[in-house]
Amino acid sequence: MLPEYKTSVTKVDNADKMAGKAIFTGDIQMDDLLTAVSVRSTIAKGKVLDIKLPELPKGYYFISAKDIVGENICNIIFDDWPIFVDKQVNYLGETIGLIVGEDKGKCLDLAAQVNITYEEETPVFEMVNSYIYKEFTKGNPELFKGAAEIYSESFATGYQEQAYLETQGMIVYFDNDVITVKASMQCPFYIHKAIMRVTNYPENKVRVIQPAVGGAFGGKEHYPSLMGGQLATALLKIRKPIRMIFDRPEDIAFTTKRHPSRTEISAYLDKHKNIIGLNIHVHIDGGAYKGCSGVVLSRALIACTNAYTFDNLIVNGDAYCTNKVPSAAFRGFGSPQSIFAIELFIHHLANHLGIDPLELRNKYMVKQGDITSTNGIFRDPIVLKELRDKAMKMSDYENKVKLYSRPGSNRGIGMSWFLHGCGFTGGGESDIIKAKLRIKKDKDGVVTFYTSQVDFGQGNRTTLKRIVVDTLGIPEDKVIYDAPDTSLTLSTGPTAASRTIIIVGGLAAKAAQHLKDIWVDGEEQEIIEPYVAPNFIHWDEATMQGDAYPGYAWGVNIVEVSFDPLTYQIKVDGCWSTYDVGHCIDERIVVGQADGGIVQALGYGYLENEVAIDGKFRQRNLSDYIIPTIEDVPELETGFVDNPFPYGAFGAKGAGELTFVGGAPAIALAIEMAIKHKVNKVPANPEYIMELLSHED
Amino acid sequence: MINHFIPKNLSEALDILSNHDCYIIAGGTDLMVQKHRSSGLLPTFEKDVLYISNLEELNFIRSDDKGVHIGATTKYRDISSSELVPQLFKDVISELASPNIRNMATLAGNIGNASPAGDTLVALYVLDAYLVLQNKESKREILVKDFIKGVRKIDRKPDEMITEIVIPHHDLHYYWKKVGSRAAESISKLSFLGAYITKEGIIKDLRIGFGSVSITVVRNRDIEKQYIGLKIDEFSQQIPEIIRKYDEIINPITDQRSTKDYRKKVAMNLLKDFLTKIK
Secondary structure (H helix, E strand, C coil), X not given: CCCCCCCCCCCCCHHHHHCCCCCEHHHCCCCCCEEEEEEECCCCCEEEEEEECCCCCCCCEEEEHHHCCCCCCEEECEEEECCCCCCEECCCCCEEEEEEECCHHHHHHHXXXXXXXXXXXXXXXXXXXXEEEEEEEECCXXXXXXXXXXXEEEEEECCCCCCCCCCCEEEEXXXXXXXXXXXXXXXXXXXXXXXXXXXCCCHHHEEEECCECCCCCCCCCCHHHHHHHHHHHHHHHHCCCEEEECCHHHHHHHCCECCCEEEEEEEEECXXXXXXXXXXXXXXXXXXXXXXXXXXXXXXXXXXXXCECCCEEEEEEEEEECCCCCECCCCCCCHHHHHHHHHHHHHHHHHHHCCCHHHHHHXXXXXCCCECCCCCECCCCCCHHHHHHHHHHHHCHHHHHHHHCCCCCCEEEEEEEEEEEECCCCCHHHHHHCCEEEEEECCCCCEEEECCCCCCCCCHHHHHHHHHHHHHCCCHHHEECXXXXXXCCCCCCCCCCCCHHHHHHXXXXXXXXXXXXXXXXXXXXXXXXXXCCCCCCCEECCCCEECCCCEEEEEEEEEEEEEECCCCEEEEEEEEEEEECECCCCHHHHHHHHHHHXXXXXXXXXXXXXXXXXXXXXXXXXXXXXXXXXHHCCCEEEEEXXXXXCCCHHHECCCCCHHHHCHHHHHHHHHHHHHCCXXXXXXCCHHHHHHHHHCXX | CCCEECCCCHHHHXXXXXXXXXXXXXXXXXXXXXXXXXXXXXXXXXXXXXXXXXXXXXXXXXXXXXXXXXXXXXXXXXXXXXXXXCHHHHHHHHCCCCHHHHCCCEHHHHHHXXXXXXXXXXXXXXXXXXXXXXXXXXXXXXXXXXXXXXXXXXXXXXXXXXXXXEECCCCCEEEEEEECCCXXXXXXXXXXXXXXXXXXCEEEEEEEEEECCCCCCECCHXXXXXXXXXXXXXXXXXXXXXXXXXXXXXXXXXXXXXXHHHHHHHHHHHHHHHHHHCC
16 A cells, blocks of 8 residues: 655755755855866867966966876766866867966956967867767568658757756865865766766765755756866865856856757658658757767657657667767756657648547557567556546647637647656666665664765655655654765765656665664664666667666646737746656655746747857846746646556656656647647747748738 | 945035046946856946935926926836826836846936837837936936937936936827747847827827837837828828838847847837727
């Protein structure tokens, strides 16, 4: 029996955050704290020939590649991203060095006086140079040859800023002889590893502690590792505490963002209008360094048929090297791009064939037991029909479709449905992450457990603690669970990939259960619980075949809009969502994810325009880069269908990314209905809508 | 050495201005952003600064036969809640920035800042608003449209300050549209204000202004005048010609907020919509 977890508890971080007592990186006070500011390249590609420094006053330093003790590499899967530019510049704003000193104003003045001579090379900004290619097939693509008709379209998505409330920031200092780091981060052990490599310090001489973190969304998965390498290098030379915090324009201009994409889809149809199969090619703009672009590409490809089953597939993907800021992790991690494409494609195909889009979608909707795009199996019960019916009822979808489809209505409603694979792709959890969770009990029966999961506002500190408290069946004040400190915790992996509750939560429940099983009053006891993947999961990374994820979460988004034909502006009038996240451990926390996820996705779909011209982003701050305000968001209604997952904690699956992936296609479909014109790109902002409609004037 | 002055009253403020070339700060919502350097650092002012927000003498709204007089330190919040202020102005202010900005910012500041995207400027141009500039010795009046010379360029002498703005009374019907990038906290991509008076089927007045489509507000009295005096049905036939005339004088740019094509097209759409609604 599952416990009744619908009732929500007060988040453990609420009181401190509401009172302004929570200590973020910018709040930390230390004696002799120095400031670091970056000296950045002013060209997108070329060689550094000479660096001329201004005269540095006493106590001011210039730190660069020459100062690195270990390797000048920030490993993000690949070894291609340098900590500091050595000779070769590959994007505009790449860090050449740091100016470090007591007074920030003086540091900025000095940084502006660093004179760098370059030998410029011709940069590439378009998706032409592929640096990662992946492909796989399903069924028998030979059958495509017998198609009676081929229908093709292309879709594009833009950059997106994470736009976390707290910008990137980090402090490094020596605690005795240990390099100690406090930073706005997602993954303490990534920073730990990066600093070890740059400094040649051993594991126990580098320590990463998480202070309060104000939002991340993937943007603090990798970038803090780069900052860690830079600041640790400065620390070894200067041996005083150093802090670097980006202002918003610096954060927007030079930190990682969502991959722009282009997806081409061809449907092969028989003479009865049945889909024989699809050929899908996803292109993503990876920027100057590969980083995690290969993994983002994998997820985009695996998710390219979304919650539909097609028997025959050819799937290809390329990630491209461009001389722009590297693209990296962001909520959804590749799947929003390809799910946007397929959701719109199905509609366009149905319209082309003269079939009701809903009918066509229903026909290919995934069922339990179906084969996934990578020839794995959807093993668990699928409640997508219930989610669809519930959302349609909540929104009065069918009536509105009839009403708004009429010419001149200027209103529209769009529905997406979607899945999200929880946890790392393929064998990532068991082969790469290898999470281990430590739980211990003292003589007084006080239990402490440790994870490397960062609570950046989403609520996992509350829920993970609850899982342990309720498994042990002891009072809440007998369980201690603090923010990660790499000197105390074993790595339970990064806070990413919607893995925290499904994977680490499951691990915490298991560890707590084992402790309960061996519990002896008055004794100190400790358990180290390793993650063991369900034994049916088989994945071959080289061929991209098998079960890509241990479990899938599902959802439906319905969005209603109205359109102003004079200004081409879109107003969001309604938004309804239903989700299967397994079992909600704390419904209010999941609704928090749902509300935040859909708003971020709506922004992606119709507002958030970020354009790089010659490698330079035009939008400088949050008055140019437009995210939705509360005035832009209607009442959000969210419902759940309970579908407990056997391998997660208390039946829970992932919720963080699921709530993002369907928003853009839902609003794009609503916009299509309102403007009576096909949409092939997000953001579908007024400028784009004007362009679409101007051909009809 | 930069001096920061906080005068006790207007006369002291004018004394200071007679000796020092100053930035004048009322609410500071534009200037503090423009002079912002980096978080944790003071803003960088390259000349003296005069803070006037505490000058209660300039915090007023009153009405006489010339129009509604609004003092230079009166906050938007108070302007929008005053019974004396015309509804059009309240409409403009309700879409301006955010409540916290409206609690600080002033109309005089919006004029002094002279941004092409200044939200109140279109209405001030269209309503023939003028302002009072004062120095130690004298006062002068100048139309807002003559005061603003270009992007952040104004006709203020170093010893002068704006003490009040006068919005003449009007009984115009109006059509106001701010086209922002979102519902709130938005800098306009463009704005449009059309206003008219008709009596017994005759156009008695016609005024048209566009914001954010040029270095300053676009308003052309010569074009407007050509159509005053026409009967409404004659006027309706002239609409394509009016649109053509504005099409020729509006040349917006592409920037981080929008494109020139969009600005132009929407400006023309709104103009057409306004003109066809005149009755």
